[in-house]
Amino acid sequence: MKVLKSIFSFKVYVWILVVVCAGFAAMWFIGSKQSSDPKLQINSQVKYIEKVEEVVFLNAGIQKVIKASDSSKVFGVEIPFSKKTALIIMNYKAKFGIKKKVNIKQSGEGSYIVTVPKFEVIGIELVEKNPYELYDTDGELLSLGTKDIDTAKLVSKELSNKSQKQYLEQYGDAIKESATEYYKNLFASIDDSLRVKVEFKD
Numbered sequence: 001m002k003v004l005k006s007i008f009s010f011k012v013y014v015w016i017l018v019v020v021c022a023g024f025a026a027m028w029f030i031g032s033k034q035s036s037d038p039k040l041q042i043n044s045q046v047k048y049i050e051k052v053e054e055v056v057f058l059n060a061g062i063q064k065v066i067k068a069s070d071s072s073k074v075f076g077v078e079i080p081f082s083k084k085t086a087l088i089i090m091n092y093k094a095k096f097g098i099k100k101k102v103n104i105k106q107s108g109e110g111s112y113i114v115t116v117p118k119f120e121v122i123g124i125e126l127v128e129k130n131p132y133e134l135y136d137t138d139g140e141l142l143s144l145g146t147k148d149i150d151t152a153k154l155v156s157k158e159l160s161n162k163s164q165k166q167y168l169e170q171y172g173d174a175i176k177e178s179a180t181e182y183y184k185n186l187f188a189s190i191d192d193s194l195r196v197k198v199e200f201k202d
Contacts, residue, residue, distance in 0.1 A: 053100070063091050064089070064158055066089075066158060068088070069084065069085040070083070084138070087134070090131070092131065093125045096119055096120070096121060098119060099117075101117070102116050111195040112194065112196050113198075116179050116199065116200045118202065120168075121161040121165070124159050124161070132151075
């Protein structure tokens with residue numbers, strides 16, 4: 001009888017041990033599944049808040065085709081047939097206008113002169129669909145050791161305000177026309193009998 005009790009007690013302990021181990025295994029399995037996705041911690045800080053008085057007079061949709069190439073060099077001498085070439089197509093919108101206040105001066109009864117400051121690049125905005133794409137790449141016979149073209153750096157450079165200055169000159173007349181209409185309509189909304197002359201600073 002004692003032997004039977006001992007065997008029964010042993011079996012009970014074994015079952016308890018099996019259940020406990022199974023419980024820990026299940027908890028570990030569930031925990032490993034839940035922690036399979038990486039945890040993200042993002043810290044952000046507002047550096048500054050700035051009031052701006054920007055007025056956009058013209059939006060220009062621009063497409064650029066950029067061809068860039070590079071080659072390996074030894075002691076400053078280009079290695080023949082080591083050139084790599086990349087062709088990039090960009091699509092973006094450039095905004096032109098002013099960032100400074102206009103000067104408004106009354107020149108007579110019911111007449112005013114609005115002096116508009118120098119035009120600037122207000123901002124650049126990539127189009128939502130296909131903002132830029134690597135259209136084609138090519139490498140010569142010995143180009144294996146040549147670094148790949150840094151397309152992100154090229155795009156960043158072309159989107160700088162400095163590279164948009166050519167469009168300020170190219171579309172200068174259109175920007176002036178838009179600004180003239182803007183201020184004449186603005187004064188007309190107050191009193192349509194007001195006479196407005198718009199001048200521009202170069």
